[in-house]
Amino acid sequence: MRRTVLALFLAWLASSLRADALRDRMDAYVRRYVDAELFSGVVRVTKANRVVYENAFGLADRALGVQNTLQTKFQIASLSKPITAAAILLLVQEGKLTLDDKLAKFVPGFPNSDHITIEELLTHYSGLGDASAQPDYNEWSRFPQTTAALVERAKKVPRQSEPGMSYFYSNSNYHILAFIIEKVSGQSYGDFLEEKIFKPSGMANTAHRAKNETIVPNFADGYTPVSANGFERATYLDWTSKTGNGSIYSTADDLFRFHRALQTGSLLKADLLKESYGFDRKDRRVGMFWFHRERFGHRSVYVNGSSPGFKAHFERFIDDDATVTVLSNLYVAAPSIIAEDLSSMLFDQPVNRDVPKPVRADSDYLKRFAGTFRFGDDYFVKNALARIEPKADHLDLVYPTTGFTISLLPVEGDRFFDRNFWSFVRFEDRKLIYRNGETDYVAVRQ
Numbered sequence: 001m002r003r004t005v006l007a008l009f010l011a012w013l014a015s016s017l018r019a020d021a022l023r024d025r026m027d028a029y030v031r032r033y034v035d036a037e038l039f040s041g042v043v044r045v046t047k048a049n050r051v052v053y054e055n056a057f058g059l060a061d062r063a064l065g066v067q068n069t070l071q072t073k074f075q076i077a078s079l080s081k082p083i084t085a086a087a088i089l090l091l092v093q094e095g096k097l098t099l100d101d102k103l104a105k106f107v108p109g110f111p112n113s114d115h116i117t118i119e120e121l122l123t124h125y126s127g128l129g130d131a132s133a134q135p136d137y138n139e140w141s142r143f144p145q146t147t148a149a150l151v152e153r154a155k156k157v158p159r160q161s162e163p164g165m166s167y168f169y170s171n172s173n174y175h176i177l178a179f180i181i182e183k184v185s186g187q188s189y190g191d192f193l194e195e196k197i198f199k200p201s202g203m204a205n206t207a208h209r210a211k212n213e214t215i216v217p218n219f220a221d222g223y224t225p226v227s228a229n230g231f232e233r234a235t236y237l238d239w240t241s242k243t244g245n246g247s248i249y250s251t252a253d254d255l256f257r258f259h260r261a262l263q264t265g266s267l268l269k270a271d272l273l274k275e276s277y278g279f280d281r282k283d284r285r286v287g288m289f290w291f292h293r294e295r296f297g298h299r300s301v302y303v304n305g306s307s308p309g310f311k312a313h314f315e316r317f318i319d320d321d322a323t324v325t326v327l328s329n330l331y332v333a334a335p336s337i338i339a340e341d342l343s344s345m346l347f348d349q350p351v352n353r354d355v356p357k358p359v360r361a362d363s364d365y366l367k368r369f370a371g372t373f374r375f376g377d378d379y380f381v382k383n384a385l386a387r388i389e390p391k392a393d394h395l396d397l398v399y400p401t402t403g404f405t406i407s408l409l410p411v412e413g414d415r416f417f418d419r420n421f422w423s424f425v426r427f428e429d430r431k432l433i434y435r436n437g438e439t440d441y442v443a444v445r446q
Contacts, residue, residue, distance in 0.1 A: 019052070026053040026342055032355045033334050034058060037229060038419060041068060041220075041328035041335070044252035045342055048321045049260075052346065054252065060220040060329065062231065073205055073219045073249045074327040075239070076312045077305025080248040081289040083197060083258065084174050085122050087181050089268055089276060089288070090196050092118075096184050106180045110155055116163045118180070121173040122288035123278070129157035130170040132242075133381065135401055141241035144211075147182055147189060150175035150243060167286060171245040174289075178244030189243055198254075201261035206250040209239035216249065220329035222309015225407055225419055228358065228394040234309025234331060246307045252325045259316050259323050277301050277318065290316075296349050304336045313339040322346060333422035356417045361410040366390035369414075373432045373443035386443055388432065397425070 026045065033039035040058025044051065056068040091097050097105075097118060103126075104113035112127070120126040131137070131153040140153070154172035161168060178189045185192045190208035198206050205218075222234040239247045261267045268276070278287025279299065285291055290301035302315035311328045313335040324343050326335035341351045367390045375384045381399075388408075389396040395408040395416060408416035408425055416425040423436040430445040 022345060023053045026345055027055060029341060029345070029351070030055065030057065030338060033338060036355050036357070038330075038332050038355065039328060039334045039338065040223075040330045041074065041326065042070060042072060042252045043338065043342070044070075044256065044323070044325045045346055046256055046259075046323045047346070053342070058329070060218075062221070062223065068220060068329070069218070070253070071205070071218050071251060073216060073251055074312065074329055075209070075222065075246070075249050075307055075310045076255070076314075076327065077242075077246045077307035077310055079250070079255070079303055079305045079312050079314050080242075080244070080246050081174055082303055083193065083248060084177055084181070084244050085276065085289040086197060086262070086267060087193055088118065088122060088177055089272055091181065091184050093269060093272060097180070103176065106183055107151055107176065110151070110176075112159065112163065118177075119288065120163050121177055122276075123284070123286055124167055124169050124173055124289075125164050125284075126170070126173055127159050127161040127163045127165060127168065128154060128170045128172045128176075129160050129168075130172055131157050131175065132171040132245075138235075138402060141237045143241070144238050145240045145243065147175065147179035147243055150241075151179045167284065171242070174245035175243065181244075193248075197258070197261075197267065201254075201267065202257045203250065203254040206248060206254045206258075208243070209247050209249055212238050219249065220310075222307075222329050222331065224309060224331040227391065227407060228409055231330065237308055242307060246305065250327075252327055255314055255325050256323055263316075263318070263321055295343065296347055298347060300343075302339075306331070306333075311335045315339055315343060317343070332419045334419075337422055356409075356411055356419075358409040358411055358417065361393060363390060363392050366393075366395055366410075369395055369427055372446045374446055375434075375441055375443040379434075379441045379443075384443075385446075386432070 030043055034057045042056045044054040046052060054070060056070050058068050060066045060068045060072050092099060099119040101118050102114055103110055103116040107113055116126045154175055181189055181192055190210045193208055223231040224234045226232045262273060276288040277290055278284055278292050290303060292301045298317050299319050300315050300317045305312040309329060309331055311331060311333055313326045315324045324339045326339045328335050341353055344351050369388050370390050372387050377383055385400055387398045387400055389398055397406045397408055406418050406420050408418055411417045414427045418425060423434055426433050432443040434441045
C-alpha cells in the first residue's frame with residue numbers, strides 16, 4: 001500500500017514539476033516581447049479545464065498608469081466573426097434559415113443577391129468587396145451605424161468575383177450577417193448574442209459595443225505605434241461601424257468559456273459544428289468562420305484580429321480540448337507570433353524565433369530610401385501606392401490615398417521591421433520588397 005501511495009505521489013510530483021517548467025518557459029518567452037515594447041495585454045493557455053499558463057502585462061491606460069489584469073476587457077476585432085457565425089448557425093439549428101438560403105431572401109435588391117448564399121457569406125466566398133477598405137471608411141466609421149446602413153454601404157462596393165469562385169476576405173460579409181441576425185430574430189445584434197450565446201456560455205464580461213458612450217469597467221484603451229519607439233491613442237471610431245465583424249469586447253477567460261460551450265456541444269450540435277470548421281473542404285483553409293490547419297499532428301481552428309489599438313489571436317486545438325488566447329491593446333502584430341510559439345511549447349515542439357531588435361540609423365543613411373513605390377495586384381490592396389518618408393531614426397511607409405502610416409524600424413543593412421503587421425521590408429535596386437509571413441510583395445519605384 002505504501003509503495004502504491006509513494007508511486008502516485010512521485011508521479012504527481014513529476015507532473016507538477018513539468019507543469020511548472022512549462023509555465024516558467026512560457027512566461028520567460030512572453031516577457032521578451034514585453035521588454036521589447038512589442039506586447040501589452042493578456043495571455044492564456046488551457047488544456048481541458050486546466051489553466052496551463054496565464055498572465056497580464058503592460059498598461060490598460062498609459063495616461064493613468066493602470067495595469068492590465070486577467071480581468072481586463074479588450075476589443076477582440078475579428079475574433080468577433082466566429083461569434084457572429086455561431087449566432088447564424090444557431091438560427092440554422094432552430095430552422096429559421098438554411099446555409100443554402102440566398103441573400104435575396106433577406107436583402108431584396110442587393111446586387112447579385114440571387115446567387116449569394118449564407119454559407120458563402122460565412123466563408124468569404126461571396127465575391128463581395130470590402131466596404132471597410134474604401135477611401136471613405138475613415139470618415140464614416142467615426143459615426144454610429146445601423147446594420148441596415150452597413151448593408152447599404154456594402155451594396156456600393158464593386159464585386160471581387162462571382163459567388164463561390166474564390167476566397168476574398170471582406171468585412172462586408174459579416175455586416176450583412178449581423179443584419180440577417182436582426183431581421184430573422186427580431187432582436188438587435190447585441191441582444192441576440194447576449195441571450196443566445198453570452199449568457200448560456202457564462203460570458204459575463206463580453207458584449208457588442210452598441211454605444212461608445214457606455215462606460216465599460218476594466219476596459220483597456222487601445223494604442224498605436226508612433227515613430228521608432230512610441231505609442232499614441234488609437235484613431236477614434238464608433239464600434240458600431242464594425243458590427244458583426246469586429247465590434248465585440250471580451251476577456252481571455254470569456255473566450256475560454258466560448259470554447260468550452262462549443263467543445264461540449266451546449267451551443268451547437270456536433271454535426272453542424274464540425275461542418276463549420278471546414279476540414280472536409282480540402283480545397284479551402286477557411287470555415288464558418290474559422291481558419292483551420294494541422295500543426296505537428298494536431299488539428300486547430302483559429303482566428304486573428306486587428307482593429308484600431310487592438311490585436312488578438314485565438315486558437316483552439318479541437319481534438320485536444322486546448323486553447324491559446326492572446327489579447328493586446330497595442331496595434332502590434334505580436335499576438336499571432338506569441339500564440340503560435342506558445343502552441344509549439346504546449347505540444348513540446350521547438351521554438352527558435354528571435355525577437356526583432358531595432359538598431360540605430362542616422363537620418364543621412366535613411367534618406368537614401370525615400371521615394372514612391374507601387375505594389376502589384378497581388379498586394380493586400382491591389383496596385384497600392386506607397387511613399388517612403390525618412391525620419392530622424394526610422395522610415396515611415398505612408399499610403400497617400402488614406403494617409404495610413406506605418407513606422408519601419410531599421411534592424412540590419414537595408415532591412416526594416418514593420419511591427420504593426422510583423423513584416424519585414426528590404427530595398428533592392430529600384431524595388432521595395434515587403435515580406436509578410438512567407439510571401440514577398442514587390443513594389444517598384446515610380
